[in-house]
Amino acid sequence: MMTHAFGAPRHIVLVGFMGTGKSTVSRLLAEQIGCLAVDMDAEIERRIGRDIPSIFAQEGEAFFRRVESEVLAALLASEDSSIIATGGGAVLAQSNCDLMLKQGMVVALTAQPEHIIARVRGDENRPLLQGDVEERVNKLLADRKHAYAFAPLQIDTTALEAQAVADLIAEQWKATVR
Numbered sequence: 001m002m003t004h005a006f007g008a009p010r011h012i013v014l015v016g017f018m019g020t021g022k023s024t025v026s027r028l029l030a031e032q033i034g035c036l037a038v039d040m041d042a043e044i045e046r047r048i049g050r051d052i053p054s055i056f057a058q059e060g061e062a063f064f065r066r067v068e069s070e071v072l073a074a075l076l077a078s079e080d081s082s083i084i085a086t087g088g089g090a091v092l093a094q095s096n097c098d099l100m101l102k103q104g105m106v107v108a109l110t111a112q113p114e115h116i117i118a119r120v121r122g123d124e125n126r127p128l129l130q131g132d133v134e135e136r137v138n139k140l141l142a143d144r145k146h147a148y149a150f151a152p153l154q155i156d157t158t159a160l161e162a163q164a165v166a167d168l169i170a171e172q173w174k175a176t177v178r
């Protein structure tokens with residue numbers, strides 16, 4: 001179980017573009033550290049009772065972003081420590097970033113565009129990447145050039161296995177909560 005020094009962050013929050021490995025790494029980290037992994041996208045689907053593409057199609061992105069902010073705030077308010085895999089766009093609201101920094105150790109995962117494209121190609125669960133995946137990824141990456149820079153810890157996952165990424169974060173976490 002995790003123990004906490006006074007004032008130490010309660011949660012580990014993973015941010016990053018789609019396909020950088022937040023969901024995968026969160027599950028590995030949870031096993032390693034011994035706490036719950038929560039995937040915000042899955043939590044939103046559970047709360048609304050529909051999958052992400054349907055929520056985007058039927059309610060629109062603005063609705064999705066409102067629910068995303070509510071889910072994030074609820075998870076961060078929990079007394080129980082967790083590893084939170086955020087959705088790729090959860091950082092688009094400054095208020096979300098401020099909350100993450102206040103309540104968690106925020107880690108940004110990055111990867112070279114070609115690797116992101118290879119990892120997300122063929123996955124129909126990402127409504128913002130439908131159509132020409134390469135074009136969509138490059139456009140969104142340009143729009144979000146600085147969106148993940150607020151995280152104090154940045155890990156380039158391009159040449160790392162997901163387990164190696166989890167190991168790096170676990171090491172940093174142990175040093176932080178000691």
Ligand SMILES: Nc1ncnc2c1ncn2[C@@H]1O[C@H](COP(=O)(O)OP(=O)(O)OP(=O)(O)O)[C@@H](O)[C@H]1O
Binds near residue numbers: 085120126160165
């Ligand atoms: N370090 C890595 N090296 C190679 N492949 C990886 C790595 N991390 C994750 N992957 C693979 O990339 C794909 C996307 O990973 P994952 O779903 O964890 O990304 P994500 O950041 O949660 O994306 P999203 O924001 O869309 O939820 C998966 O197929 C996963 O197995």
Ligand SMILES: O=C(O)C1=C[C@@H](O)[C@@H](O)[C@H](O)C1
Binds near residue numbers: 125
């Ligand atoms: O980057 C984004 O804006 C998104 C990423 C996914 O995790 C989902 O939250 C959704 O597909 C939107």
Ligand SMILES: [Mg+2]
Binds near residue numbers: 022023024039086087
């Ligand atoms: Mg994910």
